[in-house]
Amino acid sequence: MLSISIAFLAGVLTLQWCAGLPPVWAGVAVAVAVLPLLRWKLTRLSAMFILGFCWAALRAEYALQPELAPDVEGKTVVLEGVVLGMPRQLSARRLRFLFAAERLDNGHGWSNFSTKVRLDWYGTGAGFKFRPAPGERWQLAVRLKRPHGFSNPGGFDYERWLFQQGIRATGYIRKDRERNRRLAAGSVSVISQFRNRLMSAFDPLQADRPSMAMIRALTIGDRSAISPAQWDILRATGTSHLMAISGLHISLVAGLVFWIARRVWLRCGKLTEAIPASKGAAVIGLVAALMYALLAGFGIPTRRAFIMVSVLTLAIVFDRYTSLFQAIGLAVLVTLLIDPLSVLSAGWWLSFWAVTIIAFIVTGRYGRQGFAQKWINLHVVLAIAMLPLLLVFFQEASLVAPVANIIAVPWVSLGVVPVALTGTVVFAINETAGGLLLQLAGVLLDTVWLLLEWLSRLDFALWRQHAPVAWTLLPAIFGLAVLFMPRGLPGRWTGGLLLLPLLLVTPEGPAQGEAHVTLLDVGQGLAAVVQTEHHTLVYDTGPRFSETFDTGRAVVVPFLRHQGIQRLDTLVVSHGDNDHIGGAASLLAAYPAAEVLSSVPGEVPAVRAHLCVRGQRWDWDGVRIAVLHPVNGDVLSGNNASCVLRITAQGGQSVLLTGDIEHQAEQILLREQREQLPANVLVVPHHGSMTSSSRAFIDAIRPDVALFPSGYRNRYGFPKQVIVDRYADSHAATDQTGLSGALTVTLTADSGMPEVRRYRETVRRYWQPKNNH
Incomplete structure (x- = not known):
């Protein structure tokens, strides 16, 4: 069974690397053709591989339908459908909820549009006059766009996440009193109603006791209220898995109910004669697990755990x-x-791999040991065995995870969760008593939380590094197999040596005299990273969207870690607009820079920055970086004071970073720095707005490539088509981060045209919209 499952999994996984899907008829025909091969042992695994590929292709084709038409994006249309789940209050003026759309009116009549949509509703003042409830049928005037997110090396793949969740469009609700209306009252299941009651009860409790956000996650599977600071502690201590209702909690409920039911069953003689106690108790335990899974929303981790218990x-x-x-x-x-x-x-992957390692331990591969020794060994082995996957997915792993989990797992599983679930059951009968039990669970969690906080503050708590180079994974897997062979076999220690490439081999960077300049996809904003052989400079950090989300944390830091960059030499913040400085605090918290320069040094958070002025320069590994603007003593401010940098490789290939300079600053550069302006690649000033990119400025630079740092379908309409045409008229190739993702320019030690790599092209997958323009 295990080999058959692995073969089927390999087929499913192979499809996920494809840029497109095979025709439906081809998938069905091939699947039918290979079914007879299952009869013979020699061809069974190959047949399962092909069946896995075809099955995944058919399901993926179904999941991609329907697709929002490109000509509907950004236009106001009317949706009709049903509210899914409890809306989340993101702020005083913003609600977010899932909507099961059924039909759409784009002004030319209704058409079928049966899909899941994620909508934001912006209210006014402190509340909402109309607040949707689960199960209600609504008509809403909305503006939609196809799934789209940042596309950067090392960054979170938002488009993949939306696809996996079955969300085929995102958008927001327009202010329209006539068309935004409730069509019918809600009709939801009893369990959904109870979940909604619990959610409402948790809101006031969380204000006084932050740990109640985690009790909320443990009971109803809603992790949205867990704060970023709490997640940081969970990640640093390797205990994030405790907040997912997965195998640990589902099996705990099933096992506990099985034990109680079996003892009661054995006392009932007639029942035992009719049905053996173990069988009857097993069914009751499974039903209890199902009820817990439904209460938790029956999400993917919960569903997976329930299948295992079943x-x-x-x-x-x-x-x-x-x-x-x-x-x-x-x-x-x-x-x-x-x-x-x-x-x-x-x-x-993490769940099934962890379960496999646990099975390896508990089946006696380490001989006879006392419970305490086996419990300690279990968490040490898990920490080592999970390392490759954690580095692949997150580029980090907790070094204190064994200590944290040895204590936290039994405390949470045997103490916090039973009390919380008891409180949930009592809440259905008496809300006051149930609420007190839920708060008691929060007190119990606070006790172990003190230990987790202390462990997370240790300097060595979290190991962070680059994403593993692909070839190092195979020796790492083989090394784990050798390392965990039964005791007594000689040479097991050599398995540890095979793990070293995973940790020590870094991604290939620029050679002497070369530079990589990566214009990151940060939406409507700018962030660029300049890498030489031994140095790194970051130019701008993109926008800050809220108190909990900015592109310094979400894009720039993950990119630096993905590239294997350990230290930041220089940060240049061109000027003080949010779309350039917004991520600076998060970046500097993760990578304290040796030097910080800005045209607004007083606005750079938490550091002592210096003014960027013409004449500053760095000669790094055969690459010259020079500041061309502003001049010391200039009275310019705002966009026109942006720091302008020129990066020149050993062979003369160059990139010009211009921030948000407008015509006034362009004229100063033309008058005073004309000989320094010619460049192979220009990062277009001010995102391609009408206030920049004068013909004289473009003619002086004569770029071969013009790159626009602009967000997908941004509200300003950048880059303006007139500006794009102006660069095309000068025979410059153009590209945009919002369309192509991160753009990496390789400046070599040779003369000639530098290479420009488009990240979306290198990671093209079938779920990405074909023409995101």
Whole structure:
């Protein structure tokens, strides 16, 4: 069973690397053709691989329908459908909820549009006159766009996440009193109503006790209220998994109910004569697990855990011996048959890999040991075995995870969760008593939280590094197999040596005299990273969108870690607009820069910055970086005071970074720095607005390539088509971060045209819209 499941998984996974999907008829024909091959052992695994590929392709084709038409994007249309789940209050003026759209009117009549949409509703003042509730049918005037997110090396793949969640469009609700109206009252299940009651009860409790946000996650599976600071502590201590209702919590509920039910069953003689106690208790335990899963929203981790528990339970009921590894293989196969797209989730891989390692430990591979020793060994082995996957998905791993989990897992699983679930049951009968029990669970969690906070503050708590180079994963997997072979076999220590390339081999960077200049995709804003052989400079950090989200934290820092950059030599903040300085605080918190320059040094947060002035320069590894603007003593301010940098490789290839300079600053540069302006690549000033890129300025630079740092379908309409045409008229190739993702310019030590790589082209996948223009 395990080998069959692995073959099917390999086929499903192979599809996820494809840029397109095969025709439906081809997938069906191939699947039917290989079915007879399942009869023979020699061809069975190959057949399962092909079937996995075809099944995933068919499900993916279904998941991609319907697609929002490009000509509908950005236009006001009317949707009709049903509210899914409880709306989230993101701020005093902003609600977010999922909407099961059924039909759409784009001004030419209604058409079918059966898909899931994520909508934001912006209110006025402190509240909303109309607040949607789960199950209600609404008509809404909205503006939609196809799934789109930042596209950068090392960054979160938002488009992949939306696809996996079944969300085919995002948007916001327009102010329209006539068309925004409730059509029918809600009709939701009893469990959904109870979940909504619990959510409402948690809101006031969280204000006084922040830990109640985590109790909320443990009971109803809603993790949206957990703060970024709390997530930081959970990540640093390797205990994030405790906040997911997955195998640990589902199996705990099933096992606890099974134990109680079996003891009660054995006391009932007639029941025992009719049905064996183990079988009856197993069914009751499974029902309890199902109720908990439904209460938690039956999300992907919960669904996966319930399938695993179901496999073991049904084995007991039908008297079928099933080893843990057979159960794991069957659970993998069933989850992929139900949802082959779950392999796109890091949680799927981490969960099944962790369960496999636990099975390896508990099946006696380490001989006879006392419980305490086995418990300690379990968490040490898990920490080592999870390392490759954690580095692949997150580029970090907790070094204090064994200590944290040895204490936190039993405390949360055997103390916090039972009290919280008891409180949930009591809440259904008496809200006051239930609320007190839920608060008691919060007190218990606060106790262990003190330990987690202390561990997270240790300097060595979290290991961060680059994304592993692809070839290092194979020796790492082989090394783990050698390292965890049974005791007594010689040479097990050599497995540790095979893990070293995973940690020590860094991504290939620029050579002497070369530079990589990456214009990152930060939406409507600017952030660029200049790398030489041994140095790194960051030019601007993109916007800050809210108190909890900015592109310094979400884009720039992950990119630097992905590239294996350990230290930041210089940060240049061109000027003080949010779309350039917004991510500076987060970047400097993660990478304290040796030098910070800006045209507004007083506005750069938490550091002592210096003024950028013409004449400043760095000669790094054969690459020259020079500040061309502003001049010391200039009275310019705002956009026209932006720091302008010229990067020149050893062979003369160059890039010009211009910030948001407008015509006034362009004229100063033309008058005083004309001989320094010619460049192969120009990062177009002010995102391609009408206030910049005069013909005289373009003629002086004579760029081969003009790159626009502009957001996809941004509200300003940047870059303006007139400006794009102006660069095209000068025979410059043009590109935009909002369309192509991160743009990396390679300046070599040779003369000639530098190479420009488009990140979206290198990671093209079938779920990405084909023409995101």
